[in-house]
Amino acid sequence: MSTTPEFGSQRSDEDEWDIVSSVGYTALLVAGWRALHALGPHPLVRDEYAKDFIAASQDPYLADVLANPGTGDDETAFPRLYGVQTRFFDEFFQSASDAGVRQAVIVAAGLDTRAYRLEWLDGTTIYEIDLPKVLEFKAHVLGQQGAEPKAHRSEVAADLRTDWSRELEAAGFDTEIPSAWSVEGILPYLTDDAQNTLFTRISGLSAPGSRIAVGALGSRLDRVQLEALETDHPGVNKSGEVDFSALTYEPASDPAERLAAHGWVVEPVRNTLELQAGYGMTPPDVDVKIDNVMHSQYITATR
Structure with missing residues (x-):
């Protein structure tokens, strides 16, 4: 497996990736941050499989970061913030499950392990949508670890830029019963038109009583901004050679407004600092600057 991510070229409408290139590498990077967060003294979540993805990828940068984790507020900033994000989506699915929703869809699932980590109602099916190479890598690693999902897990190999709804329904998704959807961190990597199509498809598939959670640490972060931040906060950059500005698009519309336009009832929108406060945390100065x-x-909303 290649250990050199490719980030030099700009995105195109039909570009492809695996787990160590382009957008796919960001899933590996976030897994690395989850693994780092689990090493801290008071982690908000524990993803015990995250470190296994890093080991299997043989990525030298992330392997070194895990072997030499920092302990200060600056060095742990991104792992901490992704711990907050992970907790938000964990609680969303747990709440939906507690309410009796037995159908979950993880959009752009990447290296998400909620099917293996969370407690689900009996009879729950979890659909994970992502590109075939990403799903293959995850299945291989989790298989090696002997991991068993805690609910029925169904892989949906599809590109979100195509009509993936056909593959989802073919996998058994039932449009007549409520579902819980997560759209975690993917929107910045989609064009404005692709985002609108995504929400249109999700809305068309969602029965009354369905729920959705949408969120990301940020809409865009370019290398210049990150370098400026690192000047005042040495060690904050835990993204290696990733140039997010080459992978993401400038947002044109607000996702909360899009959901409302599609008939969803949107709850008050929160940012990561507000989530931290709700978890009893006081955000360090570096977290405030990152969010600025x-x-x-x-975002959470109901149908």
Whole structure:
């Protein structure tokens, strides 16, 4: 497996990736941050499989970061913030499950392990949508670890830029019963038109009583901003050679407004600093600065 991510070229409408290139590498990077967060003294979540993905990828940068984790507020900033994000989506699915929703869809699932980590109602099916190479890598690693999902897990190999709804329904998704959807961190990597199509498809598939959670640490972070931040906060950059500005698009519309336009009842939108406060945390100065640059947004809504 290649250990050199490719980030030099700009995105195109039909570009492809695996787990160590382009957008796919960001899933590996976030897994690395979850693994780092689990090493801290008071983690908000524990993803015990995250470190296994890093080991299997043989990525030298992330392997070194895990072997030499920092302990200060600056060095642990991104792992901490992704711990907050992970907790938000964990609680969303747990709440939906507690309410009796037995159908979950993880959009752009990447290296998400909620099917293996969370407690689900009996009879729940979890659909994970992502590109075939990403799903294959995850299945291989979790298989090696002997991991067993805690609910029925169904892989949906599809590109979100195509009509993936056909593959989802073919996998058994039932449009007549409520579902819980997560759209975690993917919107910045989709064009404005692709985002609108995504919400249109989700809305068309969602029965009354369905729920959705949408969120990301930020809409965009370019290398210049990150370098400026690192000047005042040495060690904050835990993204290696990733140039997010080459992978993401400038947002044109607000996802909360899009959901409302599609008939969803949107709850008050929160940012990562507000989530931290709700978890009894006082955000360090570096977290405040990151959010001022990235403009995090976490949304829940019901159908």
